[in-house]
Amino acid sequence: MYFHRHRPRAWAAAAFVVAASLVTTTLSPRAASADEHNGADCAVPGSVPPVSESLLPDPFTKLDGTRVSSKAEWECRRAEIHELAERSVYGEKPAPPDSVTGTVSSSDITVNVTDQGRSTSFSASVDLPSGSGPFPAVIVYGGFGADTDTIKAAGAAVISYDPFTVGAEGTSRNNKQGAFYDIYGSSSGTGLLMSWAWGTSRIIDVIEQSGGGVLRTDGTGVTGCSRYGKGAFVAGAFDQRIDLTMPVESGTGGVPAFRGIAQESGSQPLDSAYGEQPWLGDAFGSYTGDPSALPVDTHEIVGMIAPRGLFVMENPHVEWLGARSGSVAALGGAEVYKALGAEENISYSSDVQDGTHCATRSEWRGPLRQSIEAFLLGTGEAPGVFRISPGKAGDLSGWRNWRTPTLTGDGGEEPPGDEDPPGDEDPPGDEEPPGDGTGGVCTADYRTVNSWSGGFQGEVTVRNDSAGALDGWAVDMTLASGQSISNLWNGESTGTSGSVTVSNTPWNGTVAADSTVTFGFTATGDSSTEPGGITCSSP
Structure with a gap:
């Protein structure tokens, strides 16, 4: 009924x-x-x-x-x-x-x-x-x-x-x-x-x-x-x-x-x-x-x-x-x-x-x-x-087993703004975030979403550049001295400072060809120095 x-x-x-x-x-x-x-x-x-x-x-x-x-x-x-x-x-x-x-x-x-x-x-x-x-x-x-x-x-x-x-x-x-x-x-x-x-x-x-x-x-x-x-x-x-x-x-x-x-x-x-x-x-x-x-x-x-x-x-x-x-x-x-x-x-x-x-x-x-x-x-x-x-x-990541789709269509008028809060998948767009990380069949690009006195919010986009689907991914990056991750979403990390590896969660490891997923984090420390040595690899 x-x-x-x-x-x-x-x-x-x-x-x-x-x-x-x-x-x-x-x-x-x-x-x-x-x-x-x-x-x-x-x-x-x-x-x-x-x-x-x-x-x-x-x-x-x-x-x-x-x-x-x-x-x-x-x-x-x-x-x-x-x-x-x-x-x-x-x-x-x-x-x-x-x-x-x-x-x-x-x-x-x-x-x-x-x-x-x-x-x-x-x-x-x-x-x-x-x-x-x-x-x-x-x-x-x-x-x-x-x-x-x-x-x-x-x-x-x-x-x-x-x-x-x-x-x-x-x-x-x-x-x-x-x-x-x-x-x-x-x-x-x-x-x-x-x-x-x-x-x-x-x-x-x-x-x-x-x-x-x-x-x-x-x-x-x-x-x-x-x-x-x-x-x-x-x-x-x-x-x-x-x-x-x-x-x-x-x-x-x-x-x-x-x-x-x-x-x-x-x-x-x-x-x-x-x-x-x-x-x-x-x-x-x-x-x-x-x-x-x-x-x-x-x-x-x-x-x-x-x-x-x-x-x-x-x-x-x-x-x-x-x-x-x-x-x-x-x-x-x-x-x-x-x-x-x-x-x-x-x-x-x-x-x-x-x-x-x-x-x-x-x-x-x-x-x-x-x-x-x-x-x-x-x-x-x-x-x-x-x-x-x-x-x-x-x-x-501990509260869901579903993925976020990229919805098609214009969906009507959207209010202004250009900064992204945490999310799962990156909707298609014309601009690519800065970065040069490579490794395996994927690339990883970092951007600072926002910053404040004593901390900042970062986002990493993982892109599958291969012809087939990606089955799992891991991103390595090095945080500057004094920086430490306080909260991370849409990824699982080893370490919070210095050399850090972030791998996929159970639901966002599969990435279709030419598609992306993102993970985000907030960190303490000076935002003027971006995390370096960003590389992406896949099994």
């Missing part, structure tokens, strides 16, 4: 009244832009076989067992992940409401929703940056998220959204309260995180139809820290109109992989996060003791955001937050970005000094501003950097 989810209704006529700083929007009947969920018309199986998988599920294998091979196919694969995540993790995000009305001014946004014969309303405040608008905007959950001073300095407005008005904490699962539950019932199986995402989408509805007099209709971000970081992450995944998603220290129920959390000592257990508040959907209770039965994991939720902007900020100093599992999920999700040719659009940072929960951190200001400029203003380049704390570095 197949069914279609969230089919958008046709737009009705909308009346706009624009006067000074106030825009009044009326929509009736109301439907979300198709961009809210581009795969709404994809057929998804009504039921799937039980799962028992200790590793991260393959984001590129469809429910019918075939693998995604093109960017066009990814849209419906994303719709499958969307549906499975609703069923097992978050609860349903309802189809677009019958009516949404509201106002946008320089100081606030009002939202009125009617659906299924019931009505509700809520509001959010607006804080504009200096200069003349209209401005892009970042929706900040609960007053805690990415640094609002930096957001405004970059040229974006701040929308302060109290998610508790839409889904209140401190309630039982059978008596949920707030604007969402006013319409869909206090016993709804949808958890608070998805109800908050629904509220975010309704704010965007009003902005989108306001005519752009105060806030731009084509540049919206979302951020939050801790529980609000969980909420921002879910909002970005379930509304494709959000151009930039910035979860901060989201912990269990946010970015960190559920399967990883179950094995990460000191992190908040799954049953604790499920029981602390009704953040997750009611159905998730069946998986708290056995996450291997989950049909999805959070690396795939990261992948749902691709190719849009994503900047994940994590705190490695608080064990409860599960930063190691967060890095695993981010690395796994980055493979979706890489497959779509949008590697530069995901950034991750957990290598920070200050351990205070939800503190403003100097290490995040630069990439935060770059992200806003690239994804909300359309200027500059995305930061495209992974800075993983050495003490909380997950190893993706």
Whole structure:
């Protein structure tokens, strides 16, 4: 049995009244832009076989067992992940409401929703940056998220959204309260995180139809820290109109992989996060003791955001937050970005000094501003950097047995940026990275992806130059004095300093003729001297 989810209704006529700083929007009947969920018309199986998988599920294998091979196919694969995540993790995000009305001014946004014969309303405040608008905007959950001073300095407005008005904490699962539950019932199986995402989408509805007099209709971000970081992450995944998603220290129920959390000592257990508040959907209770039965994991939720902007900020100093599992999920999700040719659009940072929960951190200001400029203003380049704390570095190679495909097709417009986060295979392109390593039937080329005070991120591309398939490979290189590898992905190394050999993992040793794979690493030390003596060999 197949069914279609969230089919958008046709737009009705909308009346706009624009006067000074106030825009009044009326929509009736109301439907979300198709961009809210581009795969709404994809057929998804009504039921799937039980799962028992200790590793991260393959984001590129469809429910019918075939693998995604093109960017066009990814849209419906994303719709499958969307549906499975609703069923097992978050609860349903309802189809677009019958009516949404509201106002946008320089100081606030009002939202009125009617659906299924019931009505509700809520509001959010607006804080504009200096200069003349209209401005892009970042929706900040609960007053805690990415640094609002930096957001405004970059040229974006701040929308302060109290998610508790839409889904209140401190309630039982059978008596949920707030604007969402006013319409869909206090016993709804949808958890608070998805109800908050629904509220975010309704704010965007009003902005989108306001005519752009105060806030731009084509540049919206979302951020939050801790529980609000969980909420921002879910909002970005379930509304494709959000151009930039910035979860901060989201912990269990946010970015960190559920399967990883179950094995990460000191992190908040799954049953604790499920029981602390009704953040997750009611159905998730069946998986708290056995996450291997989950049909999805959070690396795939990261992948749902691709190719849009994503900047994940994590705190490695608080064990409860599960930063190691967060890095695993981010690395796994980055493979979706890489497959779509949008590697530069995901950034991750957990290598920070200050351990205070939800503190403003100097290490995040630069990439935060770059992200806003690239994804909300359309200027500059995305930061495209992974800075993983050495003490909380997950190893993706131990969490997967699948390879990352190079998806064909144009896949639509991609935001700017030119730096690659870690990945598995190198999509075709016109530029070759620098290097002159040779050996056997393969070559190895190195490039520095990013650098910072006291460290850098490197990437090595292994190319098969022979007429037949490569069956295994090994790269030798020599790190300069003072350099030491702190984290490595998509390869297995002997040694971390001096002379180092990196060989293939079990899944990326076979390389077709004239094809490539990559491995990446972060290292401490001076980045001005590149690793030397790079050679590649194959058995």
